[in-house]
Amino acid sequence: MRGSVNRPPTPDADEEPHKEPTLQEIINIKLIESGEKEKLMELLRERLVECGWRDEMKALCRAYARKKGRNNVTVDDLIHIITPKGRATVPDSVKAELLQRIRAFLTSAAL
Amino acid sequence: MSMEDREVEDGGHRCKRQRKSDNEQVSPLSTIDFMGFNCNLCTPHSSSISKTECGDIVEEFVPLELSLTKSESFLELIESRLSKSTYVEAKITEIGIIDKKLAGVLDVAKKKMKASNFPAYLLIIGTWKEKGEEESVSAVSTKLSPSFLFSLSATLSSDHFPSFRRRLLQKRQNPKLRYPPYFDFDLRFPREIESFPFLLSIGVDHFFSSMAASCKNLSFSSPNPCLHLSDYRETHGVSGYKSLQKSLRSSPTGRTALGRPQSPIPRCDSCSLVSAGRLYLCLICSSISCPIHAAAHPVSFPGHDIAVDIARAELFCLSCGDQVYDPEFDTTVVAAAAKIPDTPRRLRRRKAQALPTPPVAALSCYRVRNNGLRHPWGLRGLNNLGNTCFMSSVLQALLHTRPIQNYFLGGHHKREVCRQRRRRRGVLANGGTGEVPCLVCDVERLFSEVFSGDLKPYSPARFLYSWWKNSAYLAGYEQQDAHEFFISVLDRIHDKEHSGINNKGIGDCHCIAHRVFSGILRSDVTCTVCGFTSTTYDPCVDISLDLEFGEKSKLSTLTGCLDLFTRPEKLGPEQKLYCQHCHVEQDSVKQMSIRRLPLVLCFHVKRYSHSVARRTSKKVDQYMQFPFSLDVTPYLSSSIIRNRFGNRIFAFEGDESDITGELSSEFEVFAIVTHSGRLDSGHYATYLRLQNQWYKCDDAWITKVREEVVRALQGYMIYYVQKVLYHMAGEERW
Structure with missing residues (x-):
């Protein structure tokens, strides 16, 4: 199988079968449970469209598909190709806004 | 996608x-x-x-x-x-x-x-x-x-x-x-x-x-034919899609995702990662894989190729690592997303259709409920026409007395026939002058008004007029006693039904009022000297109960009152009775018992006590506990006599069991008339038990009440109906 891109390393299942969830995971679960994650996703989507990130990614995919031939492209391929560049090109303002939103959520959730 | x-x-x-x-x-x-x-x-x-x-x-x-x-x-x-x-x-x-x-x-x-x-x-x-x-x-x-x-x-x-x-x-x-x-x-x-x-x-x-x-x-999907998908479709058909349809959620933004009610947070079954981006739900075993383990799933479980992207509700082939397309899946998703707003309505309609066709009598109830009203059929407030709460309260009880309902709603009394008959007789008797309206006709009209389905309170003015005409001595705007009214209405109904027909005595009367309410009381007067017992039978339409006095601490109960009612009572020296056997006035003992039970047993609690010495009357505000289900077997003549004589059966009492055996002695309460206020002025209200739910009928207002409220009531008139009839009514309604 293809290695995943820029993802946390796969934990070994037999090493720690019942390991404690990390802080990141806990936050993630909180976000999902409260429905905040969905809102954040929607916000992010909007922002990325606004700043042209989406079109950029689209162009990348299109170029790749053209190069490889239309029938030889899979979704996984495309994700694999665009992920490094996609992560790198997210504008800092968008990141900052999301971070701010998550912070606000965490403080409100902690209260 | x-x-x-x-x-x-x-x-x-x-x-x-x-x-x-x-x-x-x-x-x-x-x-x-x-x-x-x-x-x-x-x-x-x-x-x-x-x-x-x-x-x-x-x-x-x-x-x-x-x-x-x-x-x-x-x-x-x-x-x-x-x-x-x-x-x-x-x-x-x-x-x-x-x-x-x-x-x-x-x-x-x-x-x-x-x-x-x-x-x-x-x-x-x-x-x-x-x-x-x-x-x-x-x-x-x-x-x-x-x-x-x-x-x-x-x-x-x-x-x-x-x-x-x-x-x-x-x-x-x-x-x-x-x-x-x-x-x-x-x-x-x-x-x-x-x-x-x-x-x-x-x-x-x-x-x-x-x-x-x-x-x-179609056996193949487009645009990219995935062999795994076609294999899946051939072996499993579309049942998987259909089952997914239920768990599809569409967000307000128009996105459709797969929500699983049992676990709100989907995680990869292999690594329990939550945040790994896309998660895929296998269509065959419902296990969830993250992209890292996605490719391994079909390897370890051959045939488990097709999965659904949870966040996007799209098909994904785990083996190809690519999105796959099935028009049928997409129509399922689109339909599910579009259907969400009107699902409740559809469900309701389907549920209504699924119910077995109700019997005709029950249809009315459904109609009422479908109108969004929770009151059962026939619950309609009666406007107060000026101190007429005594009338409203008794009428509410009568309106929900099952046998009387059956009689009037079943069309046994026809207004048209009655008018013709009256006209014929009227012409013969007094030349048609001063015609008194037929009270039974007005009761019938009242029934049809109340059961018409109209929910606005009804003004029984016509009935009131008719009653005034029929019972002139009670006419007027004063407050009346509900019990008196009840008796008078029954009497008038009896009169109308049986006027002109030979009166055989109230016990065998076949008018609706007496068929329903009339029982026979037996009173035994025993001479204390010689032991001779003279027995008399009295018809009654209700049983008037004295409240238990004396021990203040003791809780008064209906059964206690009935015990008091059927207790042997020594008649005082001024009430000496002539003994047929001794041929002289002797002290005697009187005992009451119920010889024949009516269909509907009405208990009248005497809450007005007259003090002869002080020449004053007052109302007794004493709580009397009453059971919802009552068994009157101990108060029947047969039981009383058996108690009196032990198990010996005397020849002259051989007929007792025959009469009481006709009807069951188990009763269920269905209406309570209460009186609040003082003796000379106060207010009546009726509590009705319909479909095991209590309703308070206070003139024009009808409210649901809890059982505890009813249990705490100070009943003035308590109506019990034969258990068989009560349950029959319940079944029919539901």
Whole structure:
């Protein structure tokens, strides 16, 4: 199988079968449970469209598909190709806004 | 499939037709949205087809003299049209080619009408037929699905649009690919026909509906045939999609995701990662894999290839690592997303249909409940006409006395017949002067008013007038005693029913009032000296109970009062009775018992105590506990006599068991009349027990009350009905 891109390393299942969830995971679960994650996703989507990130990614995919031939492209391929560049090109303002939103959520959730 | 993915799918593949016609700048987004559709002109999966071939087809079938501008997309037209949906609906009904499927599709379309929601392959109809190169349009049209052709011809043959033309484009298919055919149909018409977009949308709606029909014949998905998917479809069919439909959630933003109610946070079953981006739910075993473990799943479980992207509700082939497409899956998702708002209504309707056909009597109850009102049938407030709460309270109890209901609602007393009979008799008796209205007729009218289904409080003015006329001594605006009223009404009913007919005595009377309420009391007076017992039988319509006095601490109960009622009572020295045996007045003992039970047992609690010495009367506000289910067996004559004489049965009492044996001695309470206030002024209210729910009827106001409230009541008149009748009523109603 293809290695995943820029993802946390796969934990070994037999090493720690019942390991404690990390802080990141806990936050993630909180976000999902409260429905905040969905809102954040929607916000992010909007922002990325606004700043042209989406079109950029689209162009990348299109170029790749053209190069490889239309029938030889899979979704996984495309994700694999665009992920490094996609992560790198997210504008800092968008990141900052999301971070701010998550912070606000965490403080409100902690209260 | 998300927008990006689909665009990627199409790659840079541009439709010749669009390029040719659209010289103006097309915004990138709209190009993308409609690309899927336009690409049908070219065979989308084969880049080998040349653009010239595409163009040839367009040229070949454009002998149209019409100068209409080419529309970019059907979908855009539909979109614009559906925004004026009321017009469409009106027109459709007018033309009369609407069918349920179309209406449903239109409904769905209205809600989810975004071009991006309708990928091009949704516009496929018919089954795949390999066609020769030179076949003409007409030949192609015969291969179309009949339902589509029908709708199309229905549209086109309309006399109102004679210049309507159609063009069918059949796409040359790549013989290697076993795809359903792609038909493009193009409706052309002069500009002056204003309503063309409407017709166009009908055509496309039929497209959708016939698409649903034709999908049944599809064994392959498009645009990318995944062998795993076709394998899955062959072995498992579409049941998996259908079961998914329930857990589909659509967000307010129009995105559809898969929500699993039992575990709100989906995690990968292998690594329990939550935040790993896309998660895939296997359609066969419902296990969830993250992208890292996705490819391993079909390896460890052969055949488990097809999964659903949880966040996007899209099909994904784990083995190919690619998005796969199944029109049927997409229709399932779209339908589920569009259906969400009206699911409750549909469910309710289905539930109503699922219920077995209720008996006629129960239909009324359903009607009331469907109106959103929780009150059972026949609960209607009675307006107070000026100190008439005594009347309202007793009438409410009478109105819900089951046997009386049956009598009046069953049409046993006919107003018309009664009037004729009265007129005949009236002419004979007093020449028709001073006609007294028939109280029974007015009771009947009251029943029909109360059970008419009208929920506004009713003013029983006519009944009141009739009652005044019939019982002149009670007429007036004063407050009356409810018990007195009850007795008087029963008497009047009895009079009317039996006037002119030989009076055989109240015990055997067959009038409705006495059939229901009349029992027979037995009173035994025993001489204390010689032991001779004289027995008399008295008919009664209710049993008046004295409240237990004396021990203040003891809780007064109905059974206690009944004990008191049937207790042997020593008559005082001033009440000496003449003993037939001793031929002299002797001290004697009197004991009451119930010889024959009525259908409805009415207990009247004597709450007005007269003090002879002080010459004053007062109301006794004493709580008396009463049971909801009452067994009166101990108070029957048979039991009393058995207790008195032990188990010996005397010859002259042999008939006791026969009479009481007719009816069961178990009763259920169904109405309580209470009095609040003082002796000379106060207020009556009735508590009714219908379908095991208590209702308080306070003149015009009817409210639900809890059982505890009822148990704490100070009953003035308590109505019990035979348990059999009570349960019969309950069954019938439900």
